[in-house]
Each structure stands twice: as structure tokens, then as C-alpha cells.
Amino acid sequence: MKVDLLDFVEAGGCSAKISPKQLEEFLKFLPVVSDPNILVGIDTHDDAGVYRVNDDLALVFTTDFFPPVCSDPYEFGQIAAANSISDVYAMGATPVIALNIMMFPSTLLPLEVYASILRGGADKASEAGLRIIGGHTIEDNPPKYGLAVIGYVHPERIIANSAAVPGDLLILTKPIGTGVILAGQKLKMAKDEEIREAKALMKSLNAAAAGVMQKFGVKAATDVTGFGLSGHALKMARAGKVTLEISLASLPLTGGAYRLADEGCIPGAAFRNLDFVEDETFFADDLDYNLKMLSMDAQTSGGILMCVREDVSDEVVSALREEGMTASVIIGKVMEKGEKHLRLVNNA
Amino acid sequence: MLIVDTSGQLCPAPLIATKRALRETAVGESFQVITDNRTSFSNISRFLRDNLTGFSFTESDGIWTLTVEKTDSTGEITDPSEYCTTDIPHFSKGNYIIVFSSDKMGEGDDNLGSLLINNFIRATKELDLLPDKMVFYNSGVHLVSDKSPVAGQLQELEKMGVTLLVCETCAKHYSIVENISAGILSNMFEIAHAMSSAGNIVRP
Structure with missing residues (x-):
């Protein structure tokens, strides 16, 4: 059976994100966490959070997932993984480990589709030198896939969205x-x-x-x-x-x-x-x-x-x-x- | 007149159909677009406004009918504020007014007070029943200054039909008459009349 994942979605990819205006309203109600080791937190709306482990090591942590952007399950897996890993790169960090996040309608779609999506993600992860060491799947339609990724960076080499300097x-x-x-x-x-x-x-x-x-x-x-x-x-x-x-x-x-x-x-x-x-x-x-x-x-x-x-x-x-x-x-x-x-x- | 029925279609299909109709219509002629999707309606309106194309619309039972007139694309926009109000569907006003006697909400930390009053104003916009009037006096006038973080919100409330009365004496006292960016400068007689004739007075 040839499955076209696009038959299952209205808004695909990052179009499925909640409106930024609404998001800002909601985020205001979250408690502010203060910890000197949080080098990049929720306040600057950066691509990923950054936590200092010691003077030489900071962890960059991010997640992203979305409904299909293309018909082919394997390609969808590749795109979703590349997108999730991108936030780590945007912070100037090296991705190391990740977890799969999947929502999948197992009564509507054959499990080969599930396997193909994961394989696409795994192949993209391995291209990035990233190890997927676990994950979590729940029943849901349309399918959604992405990664939670951890990367590392030297605390002094973090690239933040807040460091733009006039003249650049x-x-x-x-x-x-x-x-x-x-x-x-x-x-x-x-x-x-x-x-x-x-x-x-x-x-x-x-x-x-x-x-x-x-x-x-x-x-x-x-x-x-x-x-x-x-x-x-x-x-x-x-x-x-x-x-x-x-x-x-x-x-x-x-x-x-x-x-x-x-x-x-x-x-x-x-x-x-x-x-x-x-x-x-x-x-x-x-x-x-x-x-x-x-x-x-x-x-x-x-x-x-x-x-x-x-x-x-x-x-x-x-x-x-x-x-x-x-x-x-x-x-x-x-x-x-x-x-x-x-x-x-x-x-x- | 050309009628484009996009019922059942999701964004951006209705916009594509609108644009196609706009292209096929001669200058000076009109066409209608029908959509049953609120988002598509607001996106089409937005598109038309941005492209200085005049239109009117009616809504009943969740079906929007836009009548679009194709004008010369170099034509002048008539009155931008006219367009700003068109996509805001009938807001109902309640029998109450809100009085801002200070630019803070509650007593305690001033920073918190500022934050709260700003949030209050943002929330007001979302109420089922908008206030009939909003009155600003003493340090409350700072809220309608162009330096206020909620100046934009208050301008929107004004466009939604809420009357904003700003105490002129107070604006003069704080030397911000030039900075008032929303509402109308008003005198104490008008303010007293608004307060005494209101069904309810809300004081944040």
C-alpha cells in the first residue's frame, strides 16, 4: 500500500506552530526559573535552552515536532530530524544525543510507515553524528514526528539570538x-x-x-x-x-x-x-x-x-x-x- | 457580477481564488468572494487592505461575502482608519465604563503595578462586552501616552468603538499633551458626566 502522508494533514511542518502572538501571551504566565547555570532560558525566546554543567561544558537542549510536510514517510522523517537538530546548530553547538517523539495513528496507517519515518530520522541523525537513544510514541492522528536533542558547547562559545551588535x-x-x-x-x-x-x-x-x-x-x-x-x-x-x-x-x-x-x-x-x-x-x-x-x-x-x-x-x-x-x-x-x-x- | 464561492476551501485556496478574480476583473468592476472560514476571511481582508483594494463584506451564520471593487492599483487609499475597522466584527459594548485614576494597578510594588495594569488593558480587549468608555485621569493619563507599552492596545480599543476620555488638565500637568496617542482630551465636566451616567464603574 502506497501511503500519501499529506492526505492526513491540513497544516504541515512549522506552519503548524501556534501563533507567536498567542504563544507570548501564554509564556508570560509561566514561572520565571532563576538559576545561575541557566545561560539561555525562556526569556529571550532563543532556539534552545542552554545549561552550564561546568566551566568547560554547557548543554544545549531543544525539541521540535510537527505533522507531515511531504508524501513520503522516509523523507518526512529526514526533514523533521534535520529541523529538530537545526536549533542546536543555531546555538553554535554540536548535537550528541536525542530522543524520538512520535504521534502515530496505528489503526489508520500501516506500521511500515511508522518504521519508515523513524528510519528517515535515524539516517539524518547519523549524518549529523547524533545518537538516538530512545523515544516515546502515542496514538494520534495526524502523525507527528520530531526529536528532542541535546548538544554541547563551551559556555563561552554559545551563539545566542540576543548578541546582535549594531554594525554587523x-x-x-x-x-x-x-x-x-x-x-x-x-x-x-x-x-x-x-x-x-x-x-x-x-x-x-x-x-x-x-x-x-x-x-x-x-x-x-x-x-x-x-x-x-x-x-x-x-x-x-x-x-x-x-x-x-x-x-x-x-x-x-x-x-x-x-x-x-x-x-x-x-x-x-x-x-x-x-x-x-x-x-x-x-x-x-x-x-x-x-x-x-x-x-x-x-x-x-x-x-x-x-x-x-x-x-x-x-x-x-x-x-x-x-x-x-x-x-x-x-x-x-x-x-x-x-x-x-x-x-x-x-x-x- | 462574478461570484467566487470558496466554501469548504481552506487557506490559502480562497486567497488564490480572490487574487485570480482580481486579475480577471476590469478596473471599475466588482466581484464577490464567499468563504465559510474565519481565518480565510481575515487573510483575504488583510490582503485587500495591504493592496489598497476597496471592499465591503457581510456575514451571516458563519458565511462571509466580500464585495471587492477593482480600482486602479495606483489609486490612493481613501482613509486607512476606515479599513482598520472593517475586519473587526461587531463588538458589543456593556453598560459600564472603566476609570483609570493611576498608571498602576493595586498597591504595592510599582513595577508589578505597571505590569498588572498593562495586562488588564490587554485583557479588556478580549472581554465579551467592551466598556462603553474608558476614562483616564491623574497619572492614569500616562497609559495613553505614546511611550506607554499599551498605547497600541488602547488605539485598537478606540477603533473597536470604545470612547477614551483623557483628562486634559492632567496631561498638561505631566507635560505629555503632545504625546497623547489615543483618546480625546476631555474636561472634568465631560468626565463627571460619563461617571455619573454609567451603569457601573470599573476601577482596576
């Missing part, structure tokens, strides 16, 4: 638009080669980005997922008390994303993200509407957005491209905190 340039390592392509896939508007390209992007690990960031002493980065490029940029700007300016004309886009956005194939998550950022965002008058909405597009297993000193920025871009992150490009800059935390302009 912004580099993005993967094209955006996977949310639009996924929506187009479901509506049969995306071409096969566009879907293939988007899936390849989502499967690709951000490991090289972590390595390059450590090599060049990058201090501030985040990975771009469900809140879209603009949403994550805003979180970074807030956490660092700076303003980020993104030049939309320079954004790398995955093939077909612009065409689909222009046809109106803009997923609901993009509007949710727009709603989240707009109060704190300056929009230039002449913005291209489709590019604006693509900057809001929820990414699944998106790229790393990093803040890099201007004098090494070209070298960093070259190093990323040599490591296979060929779409890496400078997309904007960090400025002193202005009236708004985020500025979207056409050209810098």
Missing part, C-alpha cells in the same frame, strides 16, 4: 519560501522540480553553518522556522535590543516561491506572522507585496540567520558557500535600536 551584517544560509511551496504542493500548483528543491533544502543540515560561525567567532544567530524570516529577525532584534534591517530584494528564494506567492498561494501562517511583527516593523512604502509575504512565510527546517562583523562578512559568505550552503548571502544589517525593531526595505 545579516547572513542567511538557505533560500526561503518552503512554506509557500508546501501549500502549493497540497493545491497541486507547485511543479515537481520545485517540490524536490524545497524538500532538499528542508533535509539539508545546518551543521556547516555552525562550524563556520565558530571559526569566525560569530556570537549571534537564530534558525529560521515557523515564525518566518521576519518573525525570527524580530525576536532577535528584541532580544538584542537593536534594530534589524532586511533588504527584501536580496532574499534568496526557493524556485517557484515567488510565482506561487504572486498567484495568492500564501499560507495562513504567513498572515499570522505578519500579525505578530507588524506593530514593531517599519515597512518601506515601495515594498514588493509578494516579497514582504515571503519574508513572513513559515519555514520548515530553514536556514541560519547570523550577525557577522562587517570586515569578515565576505569571508563568511565564501566559507559557507564552500561548505555547500551555496545560497548564503548578505540580506541586511544590524543597527542601533530605532523607532521599530525591524525594518523591511527593498534595497539596503
Whole structure:
């Protein structure tokens, strides 16, 4: 029996994330945990929590899971795992161990599907040098899969979303638009080669980005997922008390994303993200509407957005491209905190 | 008139259909879009507003019908505030007013008091019945200053139809008249009238 996982979902991948605006409301009610060993906690909305074990070792801990983004169970496993591990890389850390998290409707789907998803996850984990040492599955429909991952990093080499410094340039390592392509896939508007390209992007690990960031002493980065490029940029700007300016004309886009956005194939998550950022965002008058909405597009297993000193920025871009992150490009800059935390302009 | 029925379709299909209709319609002509999904309705409205396209809508039993007029895309937006209110469906107001005599809530730690009053204002927006009026006097006027973290929330409440009365004497006293970003500067007669004629007065 050939199973199409997409028949089971409405919102796939990081589009299935709860609205960032709502999330912030809920998180406010959580007790604040204070412990000097918590180096990165819930307050800065970073990609992962970081806990200092001793002066030489800090643990980076994160989890992520979501419903299917593609028809094939094995590929879904790979994408979900790459996405979960990405948060560890965004903190500049090395992933070491992980647990599977799975929700699966065993009465609706054959167990081979279950096995294929796990195998996809395991293969991606092994590519990352990560050991999966357990997990947990419950009955639920649609299926959902992801990992809880632990990585390690030297406490002084943590790359946080709060460390952006005015004058830094912004580099993005993967094209955006996977949310639009996924929506187009479901509506049969995306071409096969566009879907293939988007899936390849989502499967690709951000490991090289972590390595390059450590090599060049990058201090501030985040990975771009469900809140879209603009949403994550805003979180970074807030956490660092700076303003980020993104030049939309320079954004790398995955093939077909612009065409689909222009046809109106803009997923609901993009509007949710727009709603989240707009109060704190300056929009230039002449913005291209489709590019604006693509900057809001929820990414699944998106790229790393990093803040890099201007004098090494070209070298960093070259190093990323040599490591296979060929779409890496400078997309904007960090400025002193202005009236708004985020500025979207056409050209810098 | 072209009628695009997107009932039963989920986001972004209704938006795609809207955009297609917009493309196929001649300048000066109108079309209708029907959706039975609240999110799709709000996303289509948002899209139309962002693209300066005028529209009106009706809602009954969870079915939204938008009538969209295709204008010259270079056309001027008539009045942005007009659009801001269109996607906010009929908010009911209760027979009560809220009086803010201070920019803090309760007695005790000032930081906590500020946090609480801000949360109170955010919560007000979500109430089933909105207040008829909100009155700000003494240090309460700081809440409607453009430096207030809830200035945006209060502007939204105003757009939702709540009257915000701001004591002018107080704003002058604190030298923030220039900074008042929501509500109307008001005098004590008006404030006294609002308070004495209210069904209930809520004081956070």
C-alpha cells in the first residue's frame, strides 16, 4: 500500500506552530526559573535552552515536532530530524544525543510507515553524528514526528539570538519560501522540480553553518522556522535590543516561491506572522507585496540567520558557500535600536 | 457580477481564488468572494487592505461575502482608519465604563503595578462586552501616552468603538499633551458626566 502522508494533514511542518502572538501571551504566565547555570532560558525566546554543567561544558537542549510536510514517510522523517537538530546548530553547538517523539495513528496507517519515518530520522541523525537513544510514541492522528536533542558547547562559545551588535551584517544560509511551496504542493500548483528543491533544502543540515560561525567567532544567530524570516529577525532584534534591517530584494528564494506567492498561494501562517511583527516593523512604502509575504512565510527546517562583523562578512559568505550552503548571502544589517525593531526595505 | 464561492476551501485556496478574480476583473468592476472560514476571511481582508483594494463584506451564520471593487492599483487609499475597522466584527459594548485614576494597578510594588495594569488593558480587549468608555485621569493619563507599552492596545480599543476620555488638565500637568496617542482630551465636566451616567464603574 502506497501511503500519501499529506492526505492526513491540513497544516504541515512549522506552519503548524501556534501563533507567536498567542504563544507570548501564554509564556508570560509561566514561572520565571532563576538559576545561575541557566545561560539561555525562556526569556529571550532563543532556539534552545542552554545549561552550564561546568566551566568547560554547557548543554544545549531543544525539541521540535510537527505533522507531515511531504508524501513520503522516509523523507518526512529526514526533514523533521534535520529541523529538530537545526536549533542546536543555531546555538553554535554540536548535537550528541536525542530522543524520538512520535504521534502515530496505528489503526489508520500501516506500521511500515511508522518504521519508515523513524528510519528517515535515524539516517539524518547519523549524518549529523547524533545518537538516538530512545523515544516515546502515542496514538494520534495526524502523525507527528520530531526529536528532542541535546548538544554541547563551551559556555563561552554559545551563539545566542540576543548578541546582535549594531554594525554587523545579516547572513542567511538557505533560500526561503518552503512554506509557500508546501501549500502549493497540497493545491497541486507547485511543479515537481520545485517540490524536490524545497524538500532538499528542508533535509539539508545546518551543521556547516555552525562550524563556520565558530571559526569566525560569530556570537549571534537564530534558525529560521515557523515564525518566518521576519518573525525570527524580530525576536532577535528584541532580544538584542537593536534594530534589524532586511533588504527584501536580496532574499534568496526557493524556485517557484515567488510565482506561487504572486498567484495568492500564501499560507495562513504567513498572515499570522505578519500579525505578530507588524506593530514593531517599519515597512518601506515601495515594498514588493509578494516579497514582504515571503519574508513572513513559515519555514520548515530553514536556514541560519547570523550577525557577522562587517570586515569578515565576505569571508563568511565564501566559507559557507564552500561548505555547500551555496545560497548564503548578505540580506541586511544590524543597527542601533530605532523607532521599530525591524525594518523591511527593498534595497539596503 | 462574478461570484467566487470558496466554501469548504481552506487557506490559502480562497486567497488564490480572490487574487485570480482580481486579475480577471476590469478596473471599475466588482466581484464577490464567499468563504465559510474565519481565518480565510481575515487573510483575504488583510490582503485587500495591504493592496489598497476597496471592499465591503457581510456575514451571516458563519458565511462571509466580500464585495471587492477593482480600482486602479495606483489609486490612493481613501482613509486607512476606515479599513482598520472593517475586519473587526461587531463588538458589543456593556453598560459600564472603566476609570483609570493611576498608571498602576493595586498597591504595592510599582513595577508589578505597571505590569498588572498593562495586562488588564490587554485583557479588556478580549472581554465579551467592551466598556462603553474608558476614562483616564491623574497619572492614569500616562497609559495613553505614546511611550506607554499599551498605547497600541488602547488605539485598537478606540477603533473597536470604545470612547477614551483623557483628562486634559492632567496631561498638561505631566507635560505629555503632545504625546497623547489615543483618546480625546476631555474636561472634568465631560468626565463627571460619563461617571455619573454609567451603569457601573470599573476601577482596576
